[in-house]
Amino acid sequence: MANDEFEARRDRLQRxxxxxxxxxxxxxxxxxTSALAGYAAAFRLSTEFISAIAVGVVIGFALDWWLGTTxxxxxxxxxxxxVAGVLNVLRSAGLIQSPQPGKRPPAR
Structure with missing residues (x-):
């Protein structure tokens, strides 16, 4: 009898x-998963920021070379x-709305 009780208790504990x-x-x-999603979002935001600065510098150097205004x-x-990079990051993070009404996220 005691053995049956112990086995039942052991089975219950195992479950x-x-x-x-x-x-x-x-x-x-x-x-x-949430940590990986956070890393992905941080990487995306930093990439957007750095690429906006790089595009601005490339356009500026090209115009300087063309116009001779170095x-x-x-x-x-x-x-x-x-400035464009900061705005892109703020839009992507959802802190400001997109200027185009059709692309705005729903209000919270």
Missing amino acids: TLSEREAAERAEAERAN PWLAIAFLMLGF
Whole structure:
């Protein structure tokens, strides 16, 4: 009789332990997925920012070379690229709305 009770209790504990281990694995998987999503978003935002600055500098140098105004247009377009990069990051992060009404996200 005592053996049957111990075996029933052991089976019940084994089931509980299995359920908790499965829940812990699922939680760890969710945490890992959200961390990877965060890294991906950070990489995307930094890429948008740096590419806007690079495009501004390239356009500025090209115009300087063409018009012979070195380095003034490169400096001006560097600043414009910086501003464009900041605006792109803010739009992507959802902190400001897109200027085009059709592309605006729904209000929260």
